[in-house]
Amino acid sequence: SQQGEEDPQALSIQEGENATMNCSYKTSINNLQWYRQNSGRGLVHLILIRSNEREKHSGRLRVTLDTSKKSSSLLITASRAADTASYFCATSVGSGAGSYQLTFGKGTKLSVIP
Amino acid sequence: SQTIHQWPATLVQPVGSPLSLECTVEGTSNPNLYWYRQAAGRGLQLLFYSVGIGQISSEVPQNLSASRPQDRQFILSSKKLLLSDSGFYLCAWSGSLYVDTEAFFGQGTRLTVV
Structure with a gap:
């Protein structure tokens, strides 16, 4: 079952604008991660935020986490055409036997228009 | 450094034929391993994960x-493919020892069942 749900499903912006994507999840998590997928390729890890953190930055990326609302947001500032991709949130939960399972949402397809 | 290899990149198979997709990881020991399927324009569906040799957990009956x-x-296998098995695999x-671990993806296999 899907743990995370991204919103919006698709987003189209002009180059230079900021892009904000949201993720909601259902159960308690260890951490939340954001990934990027270029068309027809594998996913690439962007950033991880722990359940006891509220905000994290990495370059032009800013991630927030609100565990009370079970939601997270990914902000990409000063977007570039090269940021065009699908973005997924993934939640880490314990799956027993000392292991952890990542569950992905359906993703937000971002198009940055030059 | 760690690398993940997945092959083949593209596969066209007739309905009823068998399937074998292989994935190998280099540069790490005792990883957690995952197979995901992504239907066109959809999110990732976790199919199987493994925490050790011979230990397989199935998420979706199929x-x-x-x-x-x-x-x-x-290795991901099927004895007889269905049309509905088409997708991006x-x-x-991911590392098995720590909760705050990211996932590393292969480049995927585009499977078309005809």
Whole structure:
């Protein structure tokens, strides 16, 4: 079952604008991660935020986490055409036997228009 | 450094034929291994994950199966493919010792069942 749900499903912006994507999840998590997928390729890890953190930055990326609302947001500032991709949130939960399972949402397809 | 290999990149198979997709990881020991499927324009669906040799957990009942004959080898199989098995299959690994671990993905296999 899907743990995370991204919103919006698709987003189209002009180059230079900021892009904000949201993720909601259902159960308690260890951490939340954001990934990027270029068309027809594998996913690439962007950033991880722990359940006891509220905000994290990495370059032009800013991630927030609100565990009370079970939601997270990914902000990409000063977007570039090269940021065009699908973005997924993934939640880490314990799956027993000392292991952890990542569950992905359906993703937000971002198009940055030059 | 760690790398993940997944092959083939593209596969066209007739309905009823068998399937074998292979994934191998280098540069790490005792990884958690995952098989995901991504339907066109959809999110990632976790099919199988493994925390060790011979240990396979299935998330979705279907005509696919997975095996882990060696520590760093993960195989996805089917005895008889269905049209509904078409999709983009992704193998991934993550570290097993720490909760705050990211997943590393292969480049995927585009499977078309005709």
